[in-house]
Amino acid sequence: MPHVNGLEATAQITTAHPDVAVLVLTMDEDDDSVFAALRVGARGYLLKEADGADVHRALLGVARGEAVFGPRIAQRVLSHFSVPPAARSPLPFPHLTDRERETLDLISRGLDNASIARRLSLSEKTIRNRVSDVLAKLHARSRTEAAALARDAGLGHPRSSTPAPRSSTGGSPS
Numbered sequence: 732m733p734h735v736n737g738l739e740a741t742a743q744i745t746t747a748h749p750d751v752a753v754l755v756l757t758m759d760e761d762d763d764s765v766f767a768a769l770r771v772g773a774r775g776y777l778l779k780e781a782d783g784a785d786v787h788r789a790l791l792g793v794a795r796g797e798a799v800f801g802p803r804i805a806q807r808v809l810s811h812f813s814v815p816p817a818a819r820s821p822l823p824f825p826h827l828t829d830r831e832r833e834t835l836d837l838i839s840r841g842l843d844n845a846s847i848a849r850r851l852s853l854s855e856k857t858i859r860n861r862v863s864d865v866l867a868k869l870h871a872r873s874r875t876e877a878a879a880l881a882r883d884a885g886l887g888h889p890r891s892s893t894p895a896p897r898s899s900t901g902g903s904p905s
Contacts, residue, residue: 738767738876752793754822756786762811763870763880765804767840770879775799785812825873826868834861839878839887 735743741753754775755768765776774793777786778801785801792799800808810865824832837847848858862874871877 736872736876738771738879739873741768741773742771742879744873749892752796753788754789754793754799755776756781760803760807762807765807766811766883767871767876767879770883775803778803779800800857823881823886824869831861831865831868834858835877835881836864836886838865838874839881841878 737755737757737796741755743830744751749772752774753772754777755773756777757764757768759765759780760778768776773833774796775789777789777799781789781801789799789801793813811883822832824835827835833851834847837850842850844858846860847862849856851858866874866877867874869877869880871880878887
């Protein structure tokens with residue numbers, strides 16, 4: 732694809748046409764690629780080694796609304812969800828610095844470099860460099876892919892805040 736990668740294309744298709752089912756056919760079988768594709772709306776994920784009959788069955792399956800995975804991908808997905816939450820790393824992307832993780836969080840919220848720079852009181856050039864570092868460390872081909880990985884790891888969601896307790900006036904409601 733000359734202008735976008737498969738992940739960006741999937742995101743654009745599923746956003747513009749939520750009723751269209753996307754089946755990813757790729758050589759990438761790492762967890763990050765699989766979950767990034769699912770996060771942006773893919774309904775199926777097959778490796779290019781699949782034979783024609785398997786691809787045909789998968790296309791029919793996603794068209795019927797099924798989630799379809801090749802055998803090795805299905806095993807990876809099941810393994811991911813079989814790990815108890817307590818055993819998962821409490822800090823997403825431990826190989827990123829705190830500042831890189833903060834930048835990734837803002838990317839996953841949809842902020843552009845200028846907005847991130849303003850929010851963090853840094854120059855746009857610094858943010859451009861940091862975004863490049865984050866993409867490289869995540870092996871992400873685009874901001875879209877990095878944002879999908881971040882959301883899959885729990886970043887990019889509004890911070891929940893506990894409201895301050897209200898002071899009582901001593902009266903009771905009538």
